Amino acid sequence: MGPEESLIAWKTQAWTNPQTVAWYAQRMNENKGTNRLKNLVEVELCRRCAAGDRVLDVGIGTGRGSIPLLSKGFHVTGVDSSQAMLDQCRREAGESPIELLRADIASLPFPDASFDTLISLNVLVHFPHWRDVLREWARVVRPDGRLIFDVHSLDHVQAVSRAHGVPTEELLAPERRTELYALRVRAEDLVHEAEALGLSVVAIVPYAAVLGGGNRNFWLDNSRASGYLWERLLSWMALDEPLFQFGRFLEQSLFAHLTTEATGRFMAVLCRTSDPAANRSWLQRNQQINEALAHGLSARVLSDVVPGDFAAWQTELNGHLNDRRNELMLSFLCTAFAPFLDSGCGEDILAQEHFAALRRYVRKWRIDGATRHFVKSWHRTPSVQEALTCAGVSLGAGLEYELTRELLDAVGAFDEGG
């Protein structure tokens, strides 16, 4: 077995253990952290984009993607390589009729064109041989039918790599371990492959901007919206309804309209019709938005990409920010884009008090950073360093604690309110 085959085999068998299945099912059902948000975003996309009534769910797992479709009158067939998963899915479906059978994602036991829609949630992300799989999936969908599936975005990582000056490989190092393997695809490669298979793009919807956990948003590295701290904040989405609604707004009403560079994951919705012109124009538009976003978010750029009435959109956003916790969540996010904020980005989008609060927050964040850096560095200039070294011990380092307080006081950091 080559490395790719063994990866495929490993990923396939990883789900056969009943305990793993029980764990997964519980994880899908419990309202913990951003689970509910992720589920909602993904399942809604499936429901919205499914066409016809014969649906095939590949790697159906516990059925969270297609069981909700049953009550909408869809006829669902599910396949999975794990019998334990299928058993679990049967339990979750209860009385509702659903056809389940064991099969591999790359070899489906159905004649050509048997389904109107194929969905596959959180499956392709595990596998390197996505091109083969896609060919097989395209085969079982009827002309004009739909394919809906998610993958991680390589555009995202590459864009961050360029912007932050960190090699892509370095950013991706953690994902190189078998158990953390994540398929990353560039939108352009996906579209070209689709085209070669006679498919066309209906939509490619970025998501997972603020889901945390395994859905790392590389733009946020080294900002306050990263690490355990950020996970703790996101965890409150389980209990804090306004925070959840704000997260939902960010995912569905903001990031969903941006590009595959904006977020680490996207949902591809393809149509089984060849339409090279549509593909080309989708790519062009994606590129245009990327270029516009390089200068930051502004009302002009946003009103172009956000469908519907932009003023209503703004009102909704500002409404969310009236909740202090939401405002803080956005502040954390802004620490990743501080220079944009400086150049006035967001000023024409946000209500004045919210924009001021964000700026104030980022300013304090910067003061902290500058102070931290300063108390450590000032005593390292050679002339000072010598006077502040005794028996090889830096006395300047010992001064840092008190100096931090005194400097923060001196620069008026505490005068301005939260």
Next chain:
Amino acid sequence: MEAIVSLLWGKNTEVLRHYLARRRRIVLAPAGFAGTDAASARAVQEAGGAVQVLEHLVPEGRLDEIRADAARRAHTVAQAVESERWPEFCGVTACSVERVREVLTQRLADKLLPELVLVEALEVARRMHAIELVVVNEDVTSVGKTAALWARARKIPVVHLAHSEILGELYTVHREFHADAMVAFGPRGTEPYRDFGIEEQRLPAIGNPAWDRYDALIAQRAALRSEVFRQLGLSERAPLVLFGTTWSARLSAHDVPDLYERSTRAFLMAVRIVRAAGIELNVVVKDRPANASFGRPLLDRLAGETGIGTDAYRYATNETEALIVASDVVVSADSNLSIEAMIANIPALNLWDERSWTLGPCFSADDGIVQTTSSDLAAAIAGVITNPGFRNALLAGMSARRSRYYVGGGAALRVAEALIGYARAPEPAPSSSAPIYPWQLLSMEQGNDLHEGYIDQPRSELFALFEHQPRCVLDVGCFTGATGQAIKQRYRGAQVLGIELNHAAAQVAAERIDRVFERKIEELDFIAEGIQPGSIDTVILADVLEHIYDPWAMMLQLRPWLTEDAQIVASIPNSRNLLLIMDLVGGRWRYEPAGLLDVTHIRFFTKDEIVRFFYETGFNVAKMASAPDVRLNSVVGPAGAATDIDLGKMVLKGVSPEELVELKTLQFLVLAHPNGRTDGSRMEA
């Protein structure tokens, strides 16, 4: 002489005690730290250590010179910074260069003085002692950091024991890490450091020694509660709401200076609302001791302003643990008190304030700690008090997450052992295979060294059990013969024979007592060794029965060589020890290098089982005394009456005073005699 430098606070004295009990060392500590006040100095001495105040190592005459040195250095710095402009800092903060210069140089000589004195003292100490470890409670403020940096520069291991669990983002100054390791209270405490890229291996989550008190306090919750209520003059009818004040460290620009006042006011307002709704409450405000001077008047003012009246609450600055255990709900703002409430199984409300999340939320949604704003605090307090379902759900949530924050009692010992692990090997040891886990002791080569866990001390407490003068004594497992030597000194003409497998110990013993057999007792040929049947009138079994696979057979084997009135004196660890039970109830059964769960123990006895053990092998227990477990000293029941002991998940019902003594026993000291059934066969029970 070997020494450690300790900048531990008083609350970590227990760690020192355990460390020193294992390794006799000199403790070098700056004035004001653990070991330098009367009480902690005694603890150190009792554990076999000695304290030297670091500053005292600097000769009186040197102080003036150091002061002059500080002034000289300050002057040089003041001159050097004249030409600096710091564009970046001044740019971001919009602060003038002059102002920055002023801050950098103000009182500089005064600030440098304590650092210089410390470095000098440490240098003197280093010439006098072999310093194996530097341990600090923090490595950010001037003295702690200087000590840590000094240790680094001298390549002496340095460990930082957290003094509180940091919950939000690390403040500016905490992000650098000078110690080799920082001991966190629980896994949760490592997260802020890991957010800044500090490796997990440098962040062992071993526990907080200051929380070791909780086990015992919780076990006697009811009694403690009445005591607290009595002392503070609270009403027995009403629940107790404990509020912990908060403060601003002013180490981040996000801090707000009036947080103390703001959060306290919010709490008092909530109290007013709850009381107005007809719910009676006892209210205790727990303040930091350092705040007492302004806290009290401020609170009275706020109480007046919020209209709850100054006699409607009690003010306390110490005994936090007792207050928590005695309370019904704990309210605080982003504080470790919520964790302590978690440990004590008391619902915790975290007061959310505008600034609360500025450095990241301190708690996760699934921690079971309720997040309330000032406007819903009253409802939350009322809910916890009046709605058992709500209360229980909170407790269940907290207990599911407790292990993220709290790794169980007995932390002082674990921490001390970890410190020993970090300490520099005293001598370049030939093979430095110091065990990390207790079980590694099992496979280590035995018998060639004096295992540090056993002490070269006579067990003279056993002598009180003697009923007649010992004449011919067999000390089974005599170790270094210290006990036998004491017997020979005390009881003229006594012959002492010893059995000991550890070669090094046996060699020492051979110098002290009459004969030492380096052999398993089962393999000892009494006749060949010239021991007459019916000749041994005293047998010492000090901490041996629990180490023997078949102690029953050993007793049978001994019987023929004993006189009819032989006295068997034994010390046996108590398996019905309250702390052991509590641990077991909590799911812990941890083998240790020493103590009740010494990893070399293979038999376990309760008081009842000890009596059976002797009876079944042909002996009667004549006397039994209890060596108390000092860790349980504070557990007391009502005089002459039975009491319930609450172990958290389990309650021991109707514990009589005698039973309580048994539960508080570390070891039983037993006197037994042959019971006349000389056939030597085992009685069927």
